[in-house]
Each structure stands twice: as C-alpha cells, then as structure tokens.
Amino acid sequence: MSNAFPGVGHRYFVDFQAFRVELDFASETSLTYYNLDQSGNKVGSETVTIKVEAITDGIFLVTWQESDKTTVVHIEDYVRNTIVTNITASDLTxxxxxxTFRQLP
Structure with a gap:
C-alpha cells in the first residue's frame, strides 16, 4: 500500500451537486478551499491546516477545522475520483x- 497522498501540489474541482468547491493542496498539512457559485466563480476561500491518513490504496481520510469551528471530514478516493464529506457546523448541525472530483490543470 502506498501511503503517499496524491493531492499534494494539485488542485481539484469537486462537485457535491448541492454545492461545488475547488481544493488546492499546498502540502500534506495545508489546504485552501474555494467556494464556487453556479457559474464556477470563486466566491469565498479559507486556508486550513489538514490531517491526512491513508486508509487503503488510493483512499485517504482528510480532516480539518475551519475558523468558525466547522469540522470537515473527507474520504477521498483517488482511484474512483469520488469523495464523501461529513460536515459538523459550528451550530452542531x-x-x-x-x-466526484477531477484534477485541474
């Protein structure tokens, strides 16, 4: 099993259908996410400290806490280009x- 996180140094367009984001992984500990509007324009961003753990070949657990105390937990599958996000907002909802996601040029 390769534990090397493939996201480092890459940007990804992520479509959750309910919303879209761009993820820019600067390192295994730093991510900038951009909220995208319906046209794909960046309408907000934050740089966060992340933790990454390999689950199995090509599948990674990626977690972080945002400045408003929202907690985000991703399971990112780089083999199938699928992603699951679990979000606990600051109001505990x-x-x-x-x-799905795809790498950007």
Missing part, C-alpha cells in the same frame, strides 16, 4: 454529501 450535521450534513453528509457524496460527490
């Missing part, structure tokens, strides 16, 4: 979304 919980949401789960399934999506």
């Amino acid at each position: 919980f949401d789960q979304f399934h999506g």
Whole structure:
C-alpha cells in the first residue's frame, strides 16, 4: 500500500451537486478551499491546516477545522475520483454529501 497522498501540489474541482468547491493542496498539512457559485466563480476561500491518513490504496481520510469551528471530514478516493464529506457546523448541525472530483490543470 502506498501511503503517499496524491493531492499534494494539485488542485481539484469537486462537485457535491448541492454545492461545488475547488481544493488546492499546498502540502500534506495545508489546504485552501474555494467556494464556487453556479457559474464556477470563486466566491469565498479559507486556508486550513489538514490531517491526512491513508486508509487503503488510493483512499485517504482528510480532516480539518475551519475558523468558525466547522469540522470537515473527507474520504477521498483517488482511484474512483469520488469523495464523501461529513460536515459538523459550528451550530452542531450535521450534513453528509457524496460527490466526484477531477484534477485541474
């Protein structure tokens, strides 16, 4: 099993259908996410400290906490280009979304 996180140094377009984001992995510990509007324009962003753990070949657990105390947990499958996000907002509401992602040039 390769434990090397393939996201480092790459940007990804992620479509959860309910919303879209761009993920820009600067390192195994730093991610900038961009919220995208319906046209794909960046309408907000934050750089967060992340933790990454390999689950199995090509599948990674990626977690972080945002400045407003929202907690995000991803399962990112780099073999199938699928992603599951679990979000606990600062008001303790919980949401789960399934999506797809593709690497940007």
